[in-house]
Amino acid sequence: MQQAEQLSPSRSRIAASELPRRLFQGERAGYLFLLPAAVFLLITVGYPLFDTIRMAFQEVTLGTLSRGERPFAGLTNFENVLADPAFPIALRNSLVFTVASVFFQFIIGLTLAIILNEAFPLRHVFRGLLLSGWRIPPIVSGTIFLWLFNYDFGFINFFLEKIGLIDEPVRWLLNQDYALLTVILTNIWLGIPFNVILLASGLTGLPEDIYEAATVDGANHWQKLTHLTLPLMKPTILATLMLGFIYTLRVFDVIWVMTGGGPVNATEVLPTLAYRESFNRFNFGEGAAISVIMLGILFIVALFYVRTTSEENM
Amino acid sequence: MSVEQIVLRAPGTARLRRRFSKSMLFAVALLATTVYIFPLFWMISTSVKEPADIVRDPPLIFPRSINLDIYAELFGNPPEGAQIPIDGLRYMKNSLIIGAGTMLLTMAFAVPAAYGLARFRLRGSGPFMMLLLITQMLPEVLLVIPMFVFFRELQLTNKYISVIIADAALTLPFCILILRTGFLQVPRDLEEAALIDGTTRLGALRRVIVPMIRPNLVAVTLLAFLVGWGDFVFSLSFLQNQELHPLALGVYNFIGYYRIRWEGVMAFSTIIAIPVIVVILALQRYFVTGLTTGAVR
Numbered sequence: 001m002q003q004a005e006q007l008s009p010s011r012s013r014i015a016a017s018e019l020p021r022r023l024f025q026g027e028r029a030g031y032l033f034l035l036p037a038a039v040f041l042l043i044t045v046g047y048p049l050f051d052t053i054r055m056a057f058q059e060v061t062l063g064t065l066s067r068g069e070r071p072f073a074g075l076t077n078f079e080n081v082l083a084d085p086a087f088p089i090a091l092r093n094s095l096v097f098t099v100a101s102v103f104f105q106f107i108i109g110l111t112l113a114i115i116l117n118e119a120f121p122l123r124h125v126f127r128g129l130l131l132s133g134w135r136i137p138p139i140v141s142g143t144i145f146l147w148l149f150n151y152d153f154g155f156i157n158f159f160l161e162k163i164g165l166i167d168e169p170v171r172w173l174l175n176q177d178y179a180l181l182t183v184i185l186t187n188i189w190l191g192i193p194f195n196v197i198l199l200a201s202g203l204t205g206l207p208e209d210i211y212e213a214a215t216v217d218g219a220n221h222w223q224k225l226t227h228l229t230l231p232l233m234k235p236t237i238l239a240t241l242m243l244g245f246i247y248t249l250r251v252f253d254v255i256w257v258m259t260g261g262g263p264v265n266a267t268e269v270l271p272t273l274a275y276r277e278s279f280n281r282f283n284f285g286e287g288a289a290i291s292v293i294m295l296g297i298l299f300i301v302a303l304f305y306v307r308t309t310s311e312e313n314m
Numbered sequence: 315m316s317v318e319q320i321v322l323r324a325p326g327t328a329r330l331r332r333r334f335s336k337s338m339l340f341a342v343a344l345l346a347t348t349v350y351i352f353p354l355f356w357m358i359s360t361s362v363k364e365p366a367d368i369v370r371d372p373p374l375i376f377p378r379s380i381n382l383d384i385y386a387e388l389f390g391n392p393p394e395g396a397q398i399p400i401d402g403l404r405y406m407k408n409s410l411i412i413g414a415g416t417m418l419l420t421m422a423f424a425v426p427a428a429y430g431l432a433r434f435r436l437r438g439s440g441p442f443m444m445l446l447l448i449t450q451m452l453p454e455v456l457l458v459i460p461m462f463v464f465f466r467e468l469q470l471t472n473k474y475i476s477v478i479i480a481d482a483a484l485t486l487p488f489c490i491l492i493l494r495t496g497f498l499q500v501p502r503d504l505e506e507a508a509l510i511d512g513t514t515r516l517g518a519l520r521r522v523i524v525p526m527i528r529p530n531l532v533a534v535t536l537l538a539f540l541v542g543w544g545d546f547v548f549s550l551s552f553l554q555n556q557e558l559h560p561l562a563l564g565v566y567n568f569i570g571y572y573r574i575r576w577e578g579v580m581a582f583s584t585i586i587a588i589p590v591i592v593v594i595l596a597l598q599r600y601f602v603t604g605l606t607t608g609a610v611r
Contacts, residue, residue, distance in 0.1 A: 029434070029515065030430045030433070030434025030435075030436045030439075031430070031436060032426075032430075033426040033427060033429055033430025033434070034426075034427050034430040034431065034436070034439070034442060036422070036423050036426060036427070037423040037424065037426070037427035037486060037490060038427075038442065040423050040482075040483070040486070041445075041446075041449060041483060041486065041487075044461075044479055044480070044482075044483035045449050045452065045457065045483050047460075047464070048456075048457050048459075048460035048461050048464060049452065049456075049457075049460075051460035051463065051464065052456055052457075052459060052460045055459070055460065055463070060463065065463065065466065065467075112343075112346060115339055115342055115343055115346075116343070118335075118339050119336075120336045120337075120339040120340045120343070121336070121340055122340070122343075123339075123343065126343040126344070126346075126347045128595055128598060129347050129350070129351055129595075130346070130347055130350055131594060131598055131602075132351060132354065132591050132594055132595055133350070133351075133353075133354060133591075134594055134598075134601075135537070135540065135590050135594055135601075136354075136544075136586075136587050136590050136591065137544030137545075137546060137562050137586060137587075137590070138546075139544070139546040139562045139565060139566060140357075140544070140562065140565065140583045140586050140587050141353070143565050143566075143569065143579060143580075143583050144353045144354070144356065144357045144580075144583060145353065146569065147356070147357075147360065147576055147579070147580065148353060148356060150576075152369070153368065153369045153370075153371070153373070153576075155356060155373055158371065158372055158373055162372070189350070189353065192350060197602055201602065243451075246451045247451070249453070250452075250453030250454060250455065250456075252453070252454060252455050252547060253546050253547060257565075257566055257569065271453055271454075271455040274455050274456075274459065275455050275458070275459075278458075278459045278462070279462075279550075279551055284459055284462075284463060287459045288459055288460070291453070291455065291456040291459060294453055294456060295456065298451070298453075
């Protein structure tokens with residue numbers, strides 16, 4: 001959602017340069033407008049972020065907190081996390097969950113965005129409805145899918161039996177082999193509005209005259225898609241994929257409500273593991289260590305994105 | 315796409331081909347939309363079915379009649395001897411308080427910040443916007459751990475304010491960015507004219523600019539409210555006292571019971587989701603513009 005801001009940094013600069021001189025007289029006053037929000041975010045986001053990194057190297061449990069001390073622990077938290085057999089499973093699940101979700105959300109989102117970009121009756125109604133689930137709390141979406149995937153009375157088992165894809169009901173969430181697939185399917189549904197919004201607005205921004213020229217040259221729909229749309233959309237596509245990755249790697253509520261990370265560790269991901277470590281085992285130091293590992297992954301993705309986009313610009 | 319291609323290559327008048335591809339697009343969009351909104355439909359449908367119809371095989375797609383008993387039970391008076399008496403109104407009150415608090419706190423910080431970013435040429439406003447973007451990307455779980463420790467030290471856990479502050483922090487960046495776009499759209503001449511007329515900057519903000527960006531303001535205000543209204547992770551972590559639990563946590567607690575009553579769970583879900591769906595459908599233009607500033611125009 002933010003790449004657009006970055007794509008047009010000139011907007012604010014142009015806007016500001018148009019300001020009449022006399023408005024600049026009270027320029028310093030501008031900082032006063034920013035100050036409250038900046039201080040608030042510094043306390044509520046900046047400090048916790050710093051504290052996460054600090055806690056990762058300290059012994060922080062309910063016990064130490066009650067005594068009001070947080071002894072330095074070196075790399076103990078990281079060593080314990082890496083020694084936990086659940087950690088490699090959570091790491092693997094996180095990557096599978098994120099890559100699979102993002103891939104299918106993106107493919108579906110792009111297809112829908114391309115369809116919605118064409119002129120046909122009621123397309124604005126469809127567009128509106130396809131975005132209706134955006135911002136529904138993930139806990140609610142997870143609950144709805146928990147019911148849809150229910151073993152005994154779930155609609156999905158009934159439907160798949162009806163069309164002959166399965167012979168008997170599937171234990172979607174109770175079977176270790178299917179649980180991860182089930183939460184991935186749910187999460188794909190969750191991410192569709194976000195992908196449609198970003199990709200559809202990227203499509204609206206494409207210059208029309210190039211398409212007219214291509215039509216004159218006899219290009220068909222497929223050629224226009226592969227030779228014009230996709231290359232022109234590359235910045236939007238990269239941004240959508242990167243943001244999708246970042247927003248999916250952190251998914252917690254959907255999995256927490258659907259499986260709680262189980263059965264056994266089948267759907268354990270880094271956020272659920274970090275949460276469990278902190279709020280079920282009250283080992284905040286180890287929870288923070290897992291958070292720092294997540295931050296590391298996010299940082300690598302962001303770095304990769306920045307490098308790809310800056311090569312683009314050169 | 316491939317079917318359409320074959321059709322387009324086939325002989326026939328251009329008009330026929332166009333009409334065919336239009337109906338194809340319509341059909342695909344209709345199918346995709348139906349599949350997409352089915353879960354939401356199913357949520358509402360389940361909540362208004364007769365309990366016996368919920369566990370029917372094959373399931374009823376449409377309820378035979380609209381049965382609102384479960385809403386009356388959960389959000390009115392639980393009948394005598396109810397298996398699990400649930401005070402839905404208490405959950406709703408808690409959600410309203412957290413929503414309203416998040417809304418007030420967020421707007422108090424967002425409006426001036428967005429105005430400052432849009433109207434002044436400040437050194438550091440670029441990095442500030444960058445930080446807002448990054449803030450939005452931070453995992454909730456990452457923030458909830460240090461926030462818990464922080465609020466525990468301040469003895470703010472088990473108070474609404476801890477959840478409100480956390481939700482406001484998470485919502486604020488997005489709200490600032492949407493509002494900034496709104497402020498940028500107000501013609502500068504107007505503000506300048508107001509300033510020449512001797513109005514102060516704050517006066518101009520209040521009398522000239524705010525009325526012009528009212529739709530953006532309404533969109534952002536409602537969004538901030540809804541973030542608090544649907545809060546789950548922060549309430550789960552900060553509020554041990556069940557009396558303070560909001561609706562989303564109610565759903566979660568509900569599922570934990572030995573015998574799940576799906577009509578009840580879906581009624582709770584519907585109550586949470588309906589305001590969100592309505593606001594998104596009515597005001598999506600503003601959210602979409604905020605999401606994709608620049609790319610749209």
